[in-house]
Amino acid sequence: MKFDDLYYIANELNKEKVRWMIGSSVLLYFHGIVDSPNDIDIVIDEKDIMKVKDIFDKIGIEQRKEKKYPYLTEYFYTYIVRDTSVDIMCNFGLAHQCGDYRLKIDEAAIVEYRKINDYILPLSSLEDWYVLYQLMSGRESKVNMIEEYLISNGVNHYELFDRALTQPLPEAVVCNIKSLTGDKA
Template structure:
């Protein structure tokens, strides 16, 4: 494809497979078994058909895009992503939750109390 970047293991993630490429000047992460470590354990992201919010045809390839609801949860677990959390939260509060079941499903996983409370609050707004 293009140039494969050297991956340095991080204590933030317990992802089973992770590969990073640079394709036409863009970083592209390819991962499977995505998991984020936090103080209370490990949150394992469930990627299935419900996770896909839309498909976009790019250069003849149908690319699946994951939901803002999933990223709202994930970004709360990754250090230094509060700006993205705030942007997604503002968008969801203004435009509504498209896939509440994804937030409900996340609550079944291993999450810190503060993240759990934020998800419950947004579900109840």
């Protein structure tokens, strides 16, 4: 992944006043958890999905991908923008043994607007991705890395854990959240 490509995308989305946020490995990179992300994962507010589709149709080449269970994401697109693969998700959801879980995108979910080289990058929370990765198969290493980070640096967004706990979650995920938060979530 090339960071110039991320800045180019951020500029295009911000110019059109899209509500979006960065997640996954780029988010982990910005917290020093991984050394280098492979691609860009962004989550889009549903009200902006058609605007975003138009933007990416102009700046990238769409790659066809089939939706795979347990992912319930309503709108999912993959584009190549310059040299970087970008996954665009809207109404991101995961099915699991206790029900369905949905990532909410609103101002509370965007926990930081990081400015780099005059580009504004809206970041989602490690707390939300800690929950999401636990619901994804084969992501144990990322769960462990985020957990270690939160133990070392503290939980900053208890309210997002509280919000996560209002949705159906496996007992193991609930226990992991509660062990990180004590009585605060």
